[in-house]
Amino acid sequence: MSSSRNTNRLAKKIRNQTSLTLSTASRLARQANVYLGSSVTDATDPHQRRLEAHLAHVLASGFKDRQLNGALLGVREAKPDAQGLHLTLESEMADEFLRELLPRFDHFYGGVRGVPGLRVRGSNERVVLHDALSAAQVTVTRTDHSRMRLPSARDGEVLLWQRAPGGLSREEGQEAEEWVDSGGSADLRVRDLLLSRILRCPGVVNRTAEPHGFANCYTHHSGDLVIEWCCGDTMETLCANLLAHGIADGLPRRQAIELLSRHSAHLGDRTVILNRHNSCLCGRGAAEIAEYIRKGYES
Structure with a gap:
């Protein structure tokens, strides 16, 4: 001080x-x-807070100890905006940031990875990650202002964010229910x-x-x-x-x-x-x- x-x-x-x-x-x-x-x-909308909380939770378990340049969750700067939240990402972690968050069914894992219901708008240097069931959204850009690259499917993966753009897939529905189940958190x-x-x-x-x-x-x-x-x-x-x-x-x-x-x-x-x-x-x-x-x- x-x-x-x-x-x-x-x-x-x-x-x-x-x-x-x-x-x-x-x-x-x-x-x-x-x-x-x-x-x-703080976000005033509870749906916005819940989406941001889920993003932080998934990023923490995804990145673990694989950060670069001191970006704990891959984020350099966070600024609230009229639509939700604008995140500036550590450029070297940006691709992995999107891969960890966008929902996919992993057959080797046997379930859904990422944030269920998270969908994509925009392209190039600015991508909007939005909730399929509410107005909650987060805009992401890189610190170097280069193009954002959306992930492709790896072996055993189904990209649910592409498969069901207008709502939740059946697999995502169960995951979404567990996130809002009060039994998982006091x-x-x-x-x-x-x-x-x-x-x-x-x-x-x-x-x-x-x-x-x-x-x-x-x-x-x-x-x-x-x-x-x-x-x-x-x-x-x-x-x-x-x-x-x-x-x-x-x-x-x-x-x-x-x-x-x-x-x-x-x-x-x-x-x-x-x-x-x-x-x-x-x-x-x-x-x-x-x-x-x-x-x-x-x-």
Whole structure:
């Protein structure tokens, strides 16, 4: 923060919206390096929040530790617009970004991969990913403004986004129902709000991947997203920056944040799980690992 006044304001905000004590809130606030007031702008439409949350969830389990240039979910910049959300993608990850999201039936996997009901409009440098059953949509472009390339089918795949452009295929319907099944998450409103905010805060979450160019993210089920890293921001610093950006705004206080240790925290009652290792996992091999990831995208 730029001044003690801003630090004190953030500490009070954290204390008021969470179950943390004032001393703990003050410790976190001193570690934040963003201004209070730069809160994320939420989508007002619940269908838009749900689509963005589903995108973040699928990208996390798809990219895992295969990021390039520090783009945790493949996103460099997120800007709300009149129609939904505009994402600027890390150019080297853009093709894989579309492949991970657009729904396809994978016969080897035995089910649907991607976001059920996600469809495509546009081409060339600007692609609109939209929900087949609502007005929710996300526009994507590359950082280098080059052409977006839609994925082709691999062995054993059926591209459902081409097969059923005007609605959900039978295979997608079941997947879509599981995403909105409250049995998979204790509070769907909290899940959709938090995961949508993660997608809308790339400048903060990408800090976990900056030191090496990659980190690690994954999911256990439809109700969570895990971010793990080893170098750079401490877990408390990341939490402080997320809280300063409004990650916990409007959440029930008891669900907002739980600091389990110096290296682990839960946001939204385990919706977002943050884990920072206490030692470097890459050593001097980070550059070689990044080059291996890059070659994997080129193949």
